Amino acid sequence: MIYLDNNATTPLDAEVREAMLPFLDGHFANPSSGYGLARPVRRAVARAREQVAELLDCEVEEIVFTSGGTESDNAAILSARRLFPERDHFVTCAAEHDAVTRCLRELEERDGCRVTRLGTRRDGTIDLGELQSALVPGRTSLVCLMQANNETGVVQPVAEAAAMAESCGALFHTDAVQAAGKVPIRLRGGHVHTLALSGHKFHAPKGVGVLYVNRRIAFAPMLTGGGQEGGRRAGTENVAGIVAIGMAAACGRRHLEQVAAGHDPVAVLRDEFEREVGARLAGVTVNGAGAERTPNTSSLRVAGVEAAAMMVLLDQRGVCVSAGSACHTGTHAISPVLAAMGLGAPEARETLRVSLSRLTTAAEIREAVDAFVWAAGRVREVMGQGPR
Numbered sequence: 078m079i080y081l082d083n084n085a086t087t088p089l090d091a092e093v094r095e096a097m098l099p100f101l102d103g104h105f106a107n108p109s110s111g112y113g114l115a116r117p118v119r120r121a122v123a124r125a126r127e128q129v130a131e132l133l134d135c136e137v138e139e140i141v142f143t144s145g146g147t148e149s150d151n152a153a154i155l156s157a158r159r160l161f162p163e164r165d166h167f168v169t170c171a172a173e174h175d176a177v178t179r180c181l182r183e184l185e186e187r188d189g190c191r192v193t194r195l196g197t198r199r200d201g202t203i204d205l206g207e208l209q210s211a212l213v214p215g216r217t218s219l220v221c222l223m224q225a226n227n228e229t230g231v232v233q234p235v236a237e238a239a240a241m242a243e244s245c246g247a248l249f250h251t252d253a254v255q256a257a258g259k260v261p262i263r264l265r266g267g268h269v270h271t272l273a274l275s276g277h278k279f280h281a282p283k284g285v286g287v288l289y290v291n292r293r294i295a296f297a298p299m300l301t302g303g304g305q306e307g308g309r310r311a312g313t314e315n316v317a318g319i320v321a322i323g324m325a326a327a328c329g330r331r332h333l334e335q336v337a338a339g340h341d342p343v344a345v346l347r348d349e350f351e352r353e354v355g356a357r358l359a360g361v362t363v364n365g366a367g368a369e370r371t372p373n374t375s376s377l378r379v380a381g382v383e384a385a386a387m388m389v390l391l392d393q394r395g396v397c398v399s400a401g402s403a404c405h406t407g408t409h410a411i412s413p414v415l416a417a418m419g420l421g422a423p424e425a426r427e428t429l430r431v432s433l434s435r436l437t438t439a440a441e442i443r444e445a446v447d448a449f450v451w452a453a454g455r456v457r458e459v460m461g462q463g464p465r
């Protein structure tokens with residue numbers, strides 16, 4: 078099996094698994110308890126907080142552990158709404174994840190808020206001029222702009238957008254779920270107020286995430302109760318998950334140090350995949366090719382070849398990828414991300430997402446290229462376009 082759907086979820090890293098296992102076993106105490114049994118558990122949570130803060134280049138007290146990316150995105154948005162009830166305007170982008178989009182839609186439909194959705198250019202990035210024009214001083218509560226897109230890997234100009242939001246008095250939230258461990262994130266001295274991470278997107282298990290809360294801002298918690306996480310997220314800590322996301326952050330940081338030294342093995346394999354497929358098949362286009370992208374993601378389409386048929390054939394060859402044209406709740410609506418980039422329904426239906434991880438090997442990519450070329454040839458044969 079060749080797993081190339083790492084933007085959906087990633088396999089657990091062996092080092093992460095090893096780090097978390099004792100906390101499913103002997104180290105079971107509640108970290109808030111007063112006896113000695115709880116001490117190593119408390120220390121492990123503190124260490125994980127340091128590891129995540131090191132990955133994000135921020136202070137340890139700015140890290141709040143959550144249940145995942147969805148909770149972190151919702152908590153950031155709902156905090157802004159509660160903190161500034163008089164500000165009823167939100168700005169976001171048409172290509173955001175549902176965890177942001179649907180939460181904002183709720184505010185619009187149930188709370189009477191106004192939401193401005195910025196479009197994207199053909200390469201998937203927003204126009205900062207458009208953002209500047211959308212901001213309303215004294216009225217805009219929050220700007221939500223993801224760091225990297227889950228379907229295309231396109232990276233947004235988050236630092237510049239955050240500075241714009243702050244200078245207009247608005248808060249700024251970024252969903253960095255698809256960026257963690259792939260591109261550097263440096264929060265110190267910047268203008269990002271809240272940021273979301275999800276453990277299972279960078280080799281920790283599902284059900285654990287992080288919300289960064291800049292210490293300069295106030296925060297209104299979504300969950301209240303036992304006062305854990307400095308009163309910002311109540312509930313007994315998911316200790317094993319927290320230890321795991323801490324170790325995943327440390328592994329991600331180590332990987333990024335290697336990238337900074339000039340070698341990104343993931344980008345090398347992704348680029349090889351795109352180059353080989355482009356050389357061996359006619360009519361291949363990479364969506365967002367002109368923009369900065371996360372090194373692991375390839376959103377690509379083969380002219381005249383339906384992605385759904387490709388997925389079935391690739392699955393037969395043991396290759397897991399996903400279609401770029403999401404099929405939400407049974408309706409075959411085209412992906413808003415691709416639509417925002419100006420792709421029509423036929424192009425969206427041809428789009429496949431291939432997403433690697435730092436565990437992907439060169440041999441797997443070679444085999445995946447062969448399978449991809451074979452599958453596209455089969456679809457073209459059946460469609461009467463002939464093989465190439």
Ligand code: PLP
Nearest residue numbers: 145146147174176227252254275
């Ligand atoms: N944000 C982005 C960009 C994502 O890709 C995902 C997961 O698909 C989420 C948020 C939600 O994260 P989680 O699955 O941890 O709730």
